[in-house]
Amino acid sequence: MCGRYVSTRSPEDLVQLFQVTDWRPEETLAPNWNVAPTDEVWAVLERPARGDDDAAASTGRQLRPLRWGLVPSWAKDVKVGARMINARVETVHEKPAYRRAFAKRRCLLPADGFYEWQQIKDQDTGKARKQPYFIHPENEQVMALAGLYEYWRDPAVRQDDDPAAWLMTCTIITTEATDAAGHVHPRMPLALTPDHYDAWLDPHHQHPDELRALLTQPADGHLDARPVSTAVNNVRNNGPQLLENSAP
Secondary structure, eight states: OOOOEEEOOOHHHHHHHTTOSBOOTTOOOOOEEEEOTTOEEEEEEEEEOTTOOOTTSOEEEEEEEEEESOOOTTOSOGGGGGGOSEEETTTTTTSTTTHHHHHHOEEEEEESEEEEEEEEEOTTTOOEEEEEEEEEETTOOOEEEEEEEEEEEOTTOOOTTSGGGEEEEEEEEEEEOOHHHHTTOSEEEOBOOGGGHHHHHOTTOOOHHHHHHTOBOGGGGOEEEEEBOGGGGSTTOOSGGGGSBOOO
16 A cells, blocks of 8 residues: 655646646645645646636646545545545456546646555564655656545535535555565555656546556656654654664
C-alpha cells in the first residue's frame, strides 16, 4: 500500500511542471513531508472551467486541493474515506467504489517520494519492529502518482451551489512492488510519465485496458530507498528532517 508520502513542491512549480491552466492562488497547501490519510493534497485533473455550467464545454487542466481517501458518491458517511486511500490496479476497473472514477475521474498526485515500512529485528532489544524507508526517484524528479477522484454531496448542506455541499476526495492506484520498493514492501504506487499525462487525464478516454497500459513504475523503476527515523510514524511530526538517513 501507499499510506504516507511527501509533497513539498510549490503550486507555482506544479503549474509549470504539469502545464496547468486553472489554479487559484488563494488555494494553498503548505509543503508536507508526512502526508497522511485525510490530509489535503495537490491533484492535477481535467474538468470544464470552474463556474462553467455547460456540460459540453472544453476541459481545462486544473490544480486543486483534494482530501486523500476516496469517498464514493453513494457513501452515507465521509469517514469511509480513511480506509480508501489506495485502489489496486488489478481490480480498480471492477470495484464499485472505484470503477466510475476510473472511467471518468482520473488525476495525478504530485509527490517527491513515499514511505513504506519493513519489519526488522531490533539489535538492542531483539524484538521485531517496523523500520520506515523513504522511497524516491534516483534523479529527485517529481513523481506523478496515478490517482482517482470523486465528488461526495454532504446531505447536511441544503443548497447545491454552496461550496460546502461538495467534498472532493482522491485515492492512489497501487501495484506489486519492484526494485528498491519491492525489498521493503510488496505494494507500491503507480505513476505516469509526462508523455502519458494527456491520455490519463482526458475524461473522454474510458477504455479500461488502454488506461491501465498507461501506468508504470515511478521513475521507470529507478528508485532509491533509504531508512529514515521512526519519527515519521507519528503524523504530527513534519519537516525535512524526516528524510534524513537513519541507519536501522
